[in-house]
Amino acid sequence: MSESEVLIIGGGVAGLTAARDLTRAGGQVTLIEARERLGGRILTDHSLGYPVELGAEFVHGRPPETWELAEAAGLHLLEVSGHPRTVAGGRWFDSGKVMHEVNQIFERMSAVSADMSFQQYVEKQRDISSDGIEQARKFVEGFHAANPERVSVEWLRQTANAEDEIDGAHSFRVSEGYERLVETLKNQIDMSRCDLCINTEVKEIHWSPHSATAVTVSGEIVAPKAIITLPLTLLKAGAVRFAPELPQEKRDAMQHLETGPVIRVSLCFRERFWENSDETRESSFLFTDDPSFPTWWTSNPLQFPMLTAWAAGRYALALQGASHEQMIETALQSLSSIMTVTSRDLVARLERGFVHDWQADPFSRGAYSYVAVGGAGAERVLAEPVLDTLFFAGEATHPDGHNGTVHGAIATGIRAAKECLQSP
16 A cells, blocks of 8 residues: 555646646645556657657647647647548539538527537528538538537537637647647656556546545545546446535436547558648648548648548448458548549558557546536536545546647646645
């Protein structure tokens, strides 16, 4: 048995941020991570000599939490460049008209007085084309990893307002790889005050006022307080048992929060052959009618020879259970039909394919959270401390429209650390 002042369960960016702030304030913490690595849903592969993101990839807007970290580490955030293109029925066209309708759909949400699902909302848009409605549904599924029949319009409106506050219309990439932000956070922790336990899965948390015990396969770790940064999916599934159970209001709040499934495949080629085509030259995002991977993107402005296939929501569920090799093959077939390049030619050009199925990852079981209809305020309830003993952080606990983001997760780590320091 070992002792600490604060247990931090989870080594994603929320947990790392909390550890940084607590140790800087003179606290002694134990940071427990089930994986053999830190970073949670940030996962970068450098084996080809350039970063291939398998988790978080974009910095949305200019959130100070992320930009200040990047500046401290001397990292470069480069704005996504290129033109969005759409292909349907084998025909390429400019996305302008459809995207104008999609923008109209989201702008009109400000006039909605009663919460409803996004599906219910778009069915009321009589003057919008079927293409516009379908693209809006795909955006909600792809960008938010949310089920249109479940996601709250009130929450979507809140996220749109939150994005406006941080210049969210612009997106950026970490040129050195998102993992460098994780390393920066770790380096900011006073390790003389932090006992780091990786590859250590917590099975149970026994707690009473001013006492928390993390039960792991290798023993027990005790502290007066614990910060829980587990993903929403694990909390809802009871993957870590709380004894006694969490208060009913927290369990009720979790029922109004959901996590969407995502599968991403990054195809790394020997050259950027798509730059030789008028249809795909200087592209950013490709929106398609492909039944497996409807959304693709290039690495612009980074000149890496890589195309990323993205399947979220129903598209990810349809691929569930497939092997990584099968997913790469499916992505190559999809790309072949989109770009009218033979599969054999693509295979010959391919250097390596990378896959991550986030709902199959046992320590995430999905991508990121969203709020279901009727769930206004559920994130705030999930975030509330319990008896000055259990504190909660992680992207699903951000109450102001930034859940589902890296900067939102960092902000919750800052908040949870402050709550710990201010509690008796």
